[in-house]
Amino acid sequence: MAKTKELSKDTRNKIVDLHQVGKTESAIGKQLGLKKSTVGAIIRKWKTYKTTDNLPRSGAPRKISPRGVKMITRTVSKNPRTTRGDLVNDLQRAGTKVTKPTISNTLRRQGLKSCSARRVPLLKPVHVQARLKFAREHLDDPDEDWENVIWSDETKIELFGKNSTRRVWRTKNTELHPKNTIPTVKHGGGNIMLWGCFSTKGPGRLIRVKERMNGAMYREILSENLLPSARALKMKRGWVFQQ
Incomplete structure (x- = not known):
C-alpha cells in the first residue's frame, strides 16, 4: 500500500x-x-x-523478542567471539528469522559492540600476579626514575596470515578482559622473531633472532646489542635494564 x-x-x-x-x-x-x-x-x-500535532508513534515492532534478545546477549557474554552468522542460525532454530544487521543493532542497544580482539601475551597466573606486584610497587615513582631505564622485549611476526583480525562482542572499557583478547606466544613456526630495546629517549637496536631463543642466545643478544644501545641513547651512569 x-x-x-x-x-x-x-x-x-x-x-x-x-x-x-x-x-x-x-x-x-x-x-x-x-x-x-x-x-x-x-x-x-x-x-x-485537543491538538492537531502529530502524536508519538510506536514504530515497527522489534524483530527479536525480549526472550530472543536475552538469549543472544547471554551467548556473546559467554563467548564474545560468536559471529553474527552463528546468532542468526541460533534465532532461526528458535523460530525467528533475522538478518546480520538486525543482530548488530540489537546487541548495540544492549551496550555490546563488535571490536577487534586485542592481542596480549599468554601469561600464567603467577606471571599476572608478578606484573601486578611490580606495577603497584612502582606506581608512584617519579618520571625521572623511568628516564634511566632501558626496556627490552621480543616479538613474533606471523608470515602466513595467522595474525588475521578476530572480532569480539564487548562492552566499553573491557578490551583487556581475558575473554576479549587473543593470547600470543613468543615462539612458533611460520614467523620471524625480533628483539629490540628502548628508553624514554628513543629506540635502541632492533635485530632479527634467526634461531630458536634459549638462554645462551639471549645472553649473546644482550652482550652484542644492549651496551651499544645504551651508549647510543646516552644513558646516565647507573642506568637500569628492565626486560
Missing part, C-alpha cells in the same frame, strides 16, 4: 476551524479537496487529544 502524504499543520488547523464554525465533514472535504474520512480522522483526533 502506498504511503499517503501527511497533511500540513496549517491544513489540520483549518479543518478544525471549519468544524468549529459548524461545517460538516463533507463540506470541509469539498472545500479543501480532501476525503471525508481524512477530515473525520483529524476532527476525532482533535476532540480526543
Whole structure:
C-alpha cells in the first residue's frame, strides 16, 4: 500500500476551524479537496487529544523478542567471539528469522559492540600476579626514575596470515578482559622473531633472532646489542635494564 502524504499543520488547523464554525465533514472535504474520512480522522483526533500535532508513534515492532534478545546477549557474554552468522542460525532454530544487521543493532542497544580482539601475551597466573606486584610497587615513582631505564622485549611476526583480525562482542572499557583478547606466544613456526630495546629517549637496536631463543642466545643478544644501545641513547651512569 502506498504511503499517503501527511497533511500540513496549517491544513489540520483549518479543518478544525471549519468544524468549529459548524461545517460538516463533507463540506470541509469539498472545500479543501480532501476525503471525508481524512477530515473525520483529524476532527476525532482533535476532540480526543485537543491538538492537531502529530502524536508519538510506536514504530515497527522489534524483530527479536525480549526472550530472543536475552538469549543472544547471554551467548556473546559467554563467548564474545560468536559471529553474527552463528546468532542468526541460533534465532532461526528458535523460530525467528533475522538478518546480520538486525543482530548488530540489537546487541548495540544492549551496550555490546563488535571490536577487534586485542592481542596480549599468554601469561600464567603467577606471571599476572608478578606484573601486578611490580606495577603497584612502582606506581608512584617519579618520571625521572623511568628516564634511566632501558626496556627490552621480543616479538613474533606471523608470515602466513595467522595474525588475521578476530572480532569480539564487548562492552566499553573491557578490551583487556581475558575473554576479549587473543593470547600470543613468543615462539612458533611460520614467523620471524625480533628483539629490540628502548628508553624514554628513543629506540635502541632492533635485530632479527634467526634461531630458536634459549638462554645462551639471549645472553649473546644482550652482550652484542644492549651496551651499544645504551651508549647510543646516552644513558646516565647507573642506568637500569628492565626486560
